[in-house]
Amino acid sequence: MSEHSPQAETVADKIDPGLGNVLFDVWLVSRAVHALIDDAIRSSGLDADEFAIYSVLASGTPMTPSDLADWMAAPPTTVSSYVKRFERRGHVRxxxxxxxxxxxxxxxxxxxxxxxxxxGALFRPALDHVDKALEESAGDTRQRLLELRRVVDTFATD
Amino acid sequence: MSEHSPQAETVADKIDPGLGNVLFDVWLVSRAVHALIDDAIRSSGLDADEFAIYSVLASGTPMTPSDLADWMAAPPTTVSSYVKRFERRGHVRxxxxxxxxxxxxxxxxxxxxxxxxxxGALFRPALDHVDKALEESAGDTRQRLLELRRVVDTFATD
DNA sequence: TCTAGGTAATGCGATATCGTATTACTATTA
DNA sequence: TAATAGTAATACGATATCGCATTACCTAGA
Structure with a gap:
């Protein structure tokens, strides 16, 4: 496996794929996605996590720190420091x-x-690329992800 | 939303779902998954990231720090400190x-x-729960995730 | 074989994350 | 209305993450 690569293949290809399970796969994909977003929007001064939080807030849903913590599955203390940081930037009230x-x-x-x-402007090209590459399966992918989130929440709550 | 909740619903339900896009959804799901794994295996002394890394290593694929960095889309310095930490624990050579x-x-x-x-023993019950809840769609979900990873890697590499 | 340029890994420092313990308030029960 | 329990948020401290600069090594070209 490590000696040579037959084609132009990514690291991800070489590794698994027997190792995988749904949770593991999510973890792995999300690392790549996180890095992708980070890189794409870096020059805006936000990172992927921050961008996501700004996005919910921009959507108009009023969120308390507790709501945020539940929503993004983060401990309250982490959310606390986010809010403090955002406020210091003058981005949040x-x-x-x-x-x-x-x-x-x-x-x-x-x-x-x-x-x-x-x-968002920096993010969109990356998203477009992915959506385009995914074609019709994009909707399906989102469906699977939403379902997964529901299942995971169920487990965490029981 | 803070006034009352009509049913027993999770926070995730209340928020979106118009906000969503594939990348955002991955981000969100992965936070929940990460928390789930963290909680499940906490008493083992490993966290989700560490468990994932131990898992590839356990799979027998020889990995250099660079391989690890590519694979998990982490900067080399981060991998460096992982290795140092694992070695300090006597878990890695x-x-x-x-x-x-x-x-x-x-x-x-x-x-x-x-x-x-x-x-792994602590992890399995959580995974079983998810797999069971997902039923037949589990395989499909993994398929979508693998495809997504491929697409994301393509973008990062170009 | 010398040199220039690339690559593997790390040291260091700045900042982020998150667990434990605490404060401030609200809800419940009597 | 006093006492108790429960909840929202935070301070603080320990540790993790990661960017920048650096070291050590390899590779290519002349």
């Missing part, structure tokens, strides 16, 4: 919840929306 | 490449195989 003074929701500022937009 | 004195391959020691085995 905390909006007090009048019903519960411990809590607040996180909102993008105008500057935050701009940053997200800029990152 | 460096085997010099006689052809190239800069290089070496990484091998699991007996202790490393044991650690991997222990983590």
């Amino acid at each position: 905390r909006v007090q919840n009048p019903e519960d003074r411990r809590s607040y929701s996180v909102e993008l500022t105008a500057a935050g929306r701009e940053a997200h937009h800029a990152a | 460096r085997v010099q490449n006689p052809e190239d004195r800069r290089s070496y391959s990484v091998e699991l020691t007996a202790a490393g195989r044991e650690a991997h085995h222990a983590a």
